Amino acid sequence: MDNKDKLFGLIDLNWRFELTKFKQVGKLFKSRWFPLLPIIVNLFIFVIILLAGFIGGYSSGSYNFGIMIVWILWWVMLMFILVPGFSRSWCLMCPFPIFSDWFQRKRLFGVRQGKLEGLGLKWPKQLKNMWVMNIGFLVTTFFSGLFTVKPFATFVLLGGIILLAFLIGLIFEKRSFCLYVCPVSGFQGLYAQFATAEIRRMNPELCKNHKVKTCFVGNECGYGCPWMLTPFDFKKNTYCGMCLECFKTCPYDNMGFFLRPPGVDLLSDTPREPRRLDEAWKAFIMLGIAAVFFLTMQGPWGVLKDMVRQATFKGWLIFITLHSFFCLVGIPGIFFIFSCLSKLFSGNKEVSLRQIFINFAYTLVPIGLGVWIAFSVGIILPNGSYLIHVISDPFAWGWNLFGTAHFPWTPVFTGSLGYIQGFVLVIFYLFATALGFRLSKQTYLDLSQAKRGWIPILIFLTLVTILFLWLYLG
Amino acid sequence: MQKKELIAGLLVVLSTVGTVAGIYGIENYRRKKFYTVELIARAPENGNWYPQQLKIPYGMKEVKILIRNIETVTHGFAIPDLGVAVGQIKAGEVKVVRFIPDKRGTFPFMCTVWCSTRHMQMRGELIIE
Numbered sequence: 117m118d119n120k121d122k123l124f125g126l127i128d129l130n131w132r133f134e135l136t137k138f139k140q141v142g143k144l145f146k147s148r149w150f151p152l153l154p155i156i157v158n159l160f161i162f163v164i165i166l167l168a169g170f171i172g173g174y175s176s177g178s179y180n181f182g183i184m185i186v187w188i189l190w191w192v193m194l195m196f197i198l199v200p201g202f203s204r205s206w207c208l209m210c211p212f213p214i215f216s217d218w219f220q221r222k223r224l225f226g227v228r229q230g231k232l233e234g235l236g237l238k239w240p241k242q243l244k245n246m247w248v249m250n251i252g253f254l255v256t257t258f259f260s261g262l263f264t265v266k267p268f269a270t271f272v273l274l275g276g277i278i279l280l281a282f283l284i285g286l287i288f289e290k291r292s293f294c295l296y297v298c299p300v301s302g303f304q305g306l307y308a309q310f311a312t313a314e315i316r317r318m319n320p321e322l323c324k325n326h327k328v329k330t331c332f333v334g335n336e337c338g339y340g341c342p343w344m345l346t347p348f349d350f351k352k353n354t355y356c357g358m359c360l361e362c363f364k365t366c367p368y369d370n371m372g373f374f375l376r377p378p379g380v381d382l383l384s385d386t387p388r389e390p391r392r393l394d395e396a397w398k399a400f401i402m403l404g405i406a407a408v409f410f411l412t413m414q415g416p417w418g419v420l421k422d423m424v425r426q427a428t429f430k431g432w433l434i435f436i437t438l439h440s441f442f443c444l445v446g447i448p449g450i451f452f453i454f455s456c457l458s459k460l461f462s463g464n465k466e467v468s469l470r471q472i473f474i475n476f477a478y479t480l481v482p483i484g485l486g487v488w489i490a491f492s493v494g495i496i497l498p499n500g501s502y503l504i505h506v507i508s509d510p511f512a513w514g515w516n517l518f519g520t521a522h523f524p525w526t527p528v529f530t531g532s533l534g535y536i537q538g539f540v541l542v543i544f545y546l547f548a549t550a551l552g553f554r555l556s557k558q559t560y561l562d563l564s565q566a567k568r569g570w571i572p573i574l575i576f577l578t579l580v581t582i583l584f585l586w587l588y589l590g
Numbered sequence: 591m592q593k594k595e596l597i598a599g600l601l602v603v604l605s606t607v608g609t610v611a612g613i614y615g616i617e618n619y620r621r622k623k624f625y626t627v628e629l630i631a632r633a634p635e636n637g638n639w640y641p642q643q644l645k646i647p648y649g650m651k652e653v654k655i656l657i658r659n660i661e662t663v664t665h666g667f668a669i670p671d672l673g674v675a676v677g678q679i680k681a682g683e684v685k686v687v688r689f690i691p692d693k694r695g696t697f698p699f700m701c702t703v704w705c706s707t708r709h710m711q712m713r714g715e716l717i718i719e
Contacts, residue, residue, distance in 0.1 A: 152598060160605035167610060175660035176682035214602070224598035226591050265662075512684035513617055514656055525680070 123377055123550050133375040134318075136363075145363040145373065148225055148338075151208045159211035161185070164510055166274060171511050172267025178525075180267040181510035184502050186274070187264045192492040194304070200378070200485060203311035204304050207357035212278050213294055216285020217342075227338055234285060239292045246394040249302030250401055254443055256299050257405050258436045261425035264413070291342040294357055301357075306398045307485045308353035309381035309478070310547075315347070315356055318372045323348035331362040331371070338364030347371060352381040352389045379551045382478045385558065393470075396477030397448065403480055403580070404443030406487040410587050414494045451477065454576040462560050462569030475559045476573045479552035483577060486544020487584055490537035494588075497533055501526040537588040545581040549574060624654040624688070629714075631657055631665040631679060633706040639699075639714040646691050648718050655687040666702030669716055671695075678703055691718045 121129045136142045144150050169182035177183030198205045218224055220232040262269035277298070284293040294301055317323050331347040334340035338361040341347055345355055347362035363371045385391050411417060412424040412435075422428070423435035455473040501523065508521035515521065529536070556570035557563065620626075625647070630640040646653055659665045659679040667687065668675035676685045701712035 148594075153601075156598075156601045156605050159602065160609055163606050163609045164613075167613060173660070175658060176662045178680070178682040179684065180682060218602075223595060224602060225595045509684070511613070511617070512656075512658060512682075513620075514654070514684060514686040 121554070123379075124546070127377045129377050129380055129383070131377055134372045135375065136371075136373045141373070142369065145360050145371075146337075146369075148227075148364065151358075151360060152225060154209035155211050155214055158209050159214060162211050162274065162278075166271055168506075168510050169267040169269075169271030169274070172271075174266055174268055175512070177265045177267050177270070178499075178502055179505060179509075179512055181506040182267050182270045182274075183264065184499075184506045186270055188495055188499050189503055192496045194300075195307075195485075195488045195492045196496075199304050199307045200311055200489065202313045203308040203315075203353045204301075204356060204358050205313075206304060207294060207301065208359065210294075210300075212281045212298070213285065213291060215278070215282045216293065219282070220285055220290070221339070227334070227336060229336065232290070234289075235287050236289045237287055239288050239296050243296060245296075245392065246302050246305070246398050248297055249299060250394065250398050252297065253299040253302055254401055254405070254440065257408070257439070258432075260409065261412070261421075261432075265425065290344055291357060291359075295343055295355060302398050303402050305354040306395060306402065306481060307488075308356075310379045310481050310485050311353055311381075312375055312378050314353055314374050314376055314380075315358060315360075315362070316350075316372060316374060317348050318370050319368075320349075322368050322370045326368065326370075330365040330367060334361070335365050335367075338362075340365070346388075350389065351384045351386055354381070354389070354395070379482060379547055382481055382551050383554055383558065385475075391474050391478060393474055396474050397444075399477050399480040399484055400447045400451065401443045403484045403487065404439075404447050406484065406491055407584070407587070408439050408442065410491055410494070410584075414491070415587070451480075451576065454572045457572035458556075458569040461571055462565040464560055464562070464565050464569065467559060472559055472569070475555050476552070478555060479548050479573060479577055480580075482544045482548040482551060483580055486541050486548075489544070490540040490584070490588060493536050493540065494533060497529050497536075498527040500528065534589040538585050541581055541584055541588065545577065548577050552577060624652050625650045626654045626656065628656045628658060629667075631659040631667070631701065631712075632661055633663065633665075634708040634711040635706060636661065638712060639701075642714040644699075644714065644716045646716065646718050648691055648694050650691050652688055653691050656684055657687060658684045661705075663705045664703050665705050665712070667699065668702045669697050669699045671697040672716075675702065694718050 123129060136145055165182040165185055168180055172180040172182060177187075194206055214224075216234075220234050221228045222233055256263070256273070259269065259273075263273050264270075277300075280297065281293045284297060323329075326348070328335075329346070329348055330340075332340050341362060342359055343355055343357045347356075350356065363369075412420045420435075423431040426432040452473060455469060455476060458476065459467070459469055459472050502525060504520045504523040505525075508518045508523075509515045510517075552573060553566070553570050556566040556573065560566040560569050627644055627646070629644065632638060632640065644655070657667050657676065657679055659681060662681045664681065665679045666676065667679060667685065669689075672689055672693065674687055674689050676687055679685045695718060697716045697718070699714050699716055701709060703709075705712065
């Protein structure tokens, strides 16, 4: 990255602010209670969510703790704050893999030396990518009309994920589930590239001279990276689950937690962490799902809502067919045409079409994140007041824990909702264009080619943004 | 280290098994304090009230009916003979009705919000015996 490169002429892309330089933060990250305690707190919350989902059964979900906390609070926090702000910070405190970790390590707090329990098989090489997560997440959205409405469906989904995490932990090594299967993991990894925080090693020389690489193999203070990364040299947030084991195992305290400008990882393309087709498809799928979710959940088209909520089996089949085609073929297909145009406009003969297609697909990370944040605003503003009700009466048993059980449904700022969503979209569009032109310069190397090759992609991004603006502002 | 391991294990057990046991314990204690029945509100074409007949012993100190609307339309509830009524019960909402069963007999209860074309058939009966 150019040393003087500034986003919009203002934000230095090399700017970093180390939070771990504050003694208390550094000490916290070295403690074995962290992130164990937040995980246990979330385990407690998810037990209540599961119980509320089980008890709520087939009720409609607007007054159900499980539905409200998962799909209104957690989802919105994930897309709105956790991922864009703090990368995969949800993975740091996620309770789903706690039982497989406990089984493998036979410890919750301490560090087990030597081989972990379980079969410890290596994840199949052909599946060491995002494809399982891509398909898994897409298939999950087939049932979005149930998961987001029926408490028992949410119970089945979350219970299934926790069970699957445990079973995979019995068979495969370390956090194979988190890395290759978890449906929540893939999009977090993708959008974490835009996040304004990162974990990185500080002094490369220290790591170079440290022969043992304790961050990878572990020592008496902590485990070797459970996500099977090499913390001493990774450059992207995509697969770092922020478990903080590398902070504990580094004898030189050479790992740091930094604030940084957004989107820096999108410009990183190294032989060890190259831009990849599976990640590109993740970007297409997430953009497609966001569009479909808006049409079916926040749009005025009742016929679409009926299809998604499985009013008729035939309607639902039509929905999943069109939805899958749109996400897996439609958007990538249109993007491919614009990639061809980019190559044509640039006049470049050396760079492969595949590379152009993959590189520019990363421009959809800011756009996609913006679309999801806008969608999340559309969830929290009309429905957030339900949360005030359900925290007082989580099982709909007539409890009134905090005196708010009778708090009425109170939508806020819904009159301005479309404008807020539009504003978010425009902001992220600007980031996409600023980072996209840099991607073009990386792709084509020659500046005039980069400028010409950038035009079709800029048109594509503009059209996507206009489409979503039309959807949100009507 | 052993002590911390024990504390961590205890916290996990408390946050899982302890939470479930605690929640059911509290609710059982609450339900023992009042005679509680649960009534599920559904439009007639979707199964109607469940149960459609409620039996309550005469002379209880206080009866609590939890009316759970499991549908995506608004319902209502009233027992006119006992002067018991709640307003709207919105989709997914639970309303609690409390009254003292100091009259013997069979009393019809009904939905009071137009919920479907068969709304008028959304009726049941409460027997105080």
